[in-house]
Amino acid sequence: MTKLLEWLSAFIALFSVWYLLISKKVARHFVSENETLIFYSPIIAVLLFGIYAATVVLYRVFTFNDCEEAAKELRKEIEEAREDLRTKGFVFKNSDR
Amino acid sequence: MANTDNSNKYSILLPTYNEIDNLPIIIWLIVKYMGESGSNYEIIIIDDGSPDGTLEAAKQLQKIYGEDKIVLRPREKKLGLGTAYMHGIKHASGNFILLMDADLSHHPKFISQFIEKQKSEDFDVVSGTRYVGSGGVNGWDFKRKLISRGANFLTQLLLRPGASDLTGSFRLYKKDVLQKLIESCVSKGYVFQMEMIIRARQLDYTIGEVPITFVDRVYGESKLGGTEIFHFVKALLYLFATT
Structure with a gap:
């Protein structure tokens, strides 16, 4: 089953439950007491998920390692490499860089 | 586990296009760190x-380091990454293939960690990851990080790939596995890199991960524009619908 079909199946299952509830074919008493909440529950679910997604993504952006040490180490090694390669007879084309 | 260092050989594929500043440095670094690790290797440019x-x-580098270490397999013109890898594999004498970029964003010091990781559970693929543990990226601003994290979140949600870094191209593969992928x-x-890891999951290959630091291009320019994002979304939807 492709990921698309997995998502469609889950969506159809959830939609069916929701539709059965708002059409009052099942659990009539429970639905009457919470009618608005159940009617808007798909929108609420989407909003909640949106908040969750935004929080997770922003948290990960702010905790993304900047690796300053790695960059510093690399710059040092580039100098080392250029020096060593020159002594080995390598001719750099852009020698001014 | 027995020491298998002598029976394994690692072929490092370096596809290049206008990397005259970076190539000598990356080769020097590979020689340095692979020499320290004692693994048997070759570099295919x-x-x-x-x-x-x-x-x-x-x-010039081949003259300095020898034809057994540096193998040149040039092509006439730019023909794409997938075919470049295929071309390299054809001439590779190793049983493992390491893919990395030649632009110094991938540091060769991690290769020995990839090798250790691969040996630990006989993984089919070991992928470097910028998104986990000590991994990270240098030289990215807020916008770039946001796009990267957002795209990664969406991909994880839709495809559940079993790997945290899908667009990275610093990876170690068993040779036959890479060919099939x-x-x-x-x-x-x-x-292409994203599809490779998704296909790996689809074909039930095992994937190990090693956190890497990614230093964005020191020389030259890195690209992330509307075209890249468009291609990414297209590929994501394609893989979502077909795998």
Whole structure:
């Protein structure tokens, strides 16, 4: 089953439950007491998920390692490499860089 | 586990296009760190007819380090990453293939960690990851990080790939596994790496991960524009619908 079909199946299952509830074919008493909440529950679910997604993504952006040490180490090694390669007879084309 | 260092050989594929500044440095670093690790290796440079003289630089390096370490397999013109890898594999004498970028964003010091990781559970693929543990990226601003994290979140949600870094291209593969993966991939360019790891999951290959630090291009420019994002979304939807 492709990921698309997995998502469609889950969506159809959830939609069916929701539709059965708002059409009052099942659990009539429970639905009457919470009618608005159940009617808007798909929108609420989407909003909640949106908040969750935004929080997770922003948290990960702010905790993304900047690796300053790695960059510093690399710059040092580039100098080392250029020096060593020159002594080995390598001719750099852009020698001014 | 027994010491298998002598029976394993690692072929490092370096596709290049206009990397005359970076190539000598990356080769020097690979030689340094692979020498320290004691693993048997070769570097295969696949230059796609760079007009800046990358191939001449590669020839100089071959003279310095020897034809057994540096193998040149140039091509006439730019023909795409997938075919460059296939071209390299054909000439690779190792039983493992390491893919990395030649632009110094991938540091060769991590290769020995990839090798250790692979041995630990006999993984089919070991992928470097910028998104986990000590991994990270240098030289990215807020916008770039946001796009990267957002795209990664969306991909994880839709595809559940079993790997945290899908667009990275710093990976170690068993040779036959890589061959099969490339044959089963349809996309080109930047999203090719993403498809490779998704196909790996689809074909039930095991994937190990090693956190890497990614230092964005020191020389030259890195690209992330509307075109890249468009290709990414297209590939994501394609993989979502077909795998």
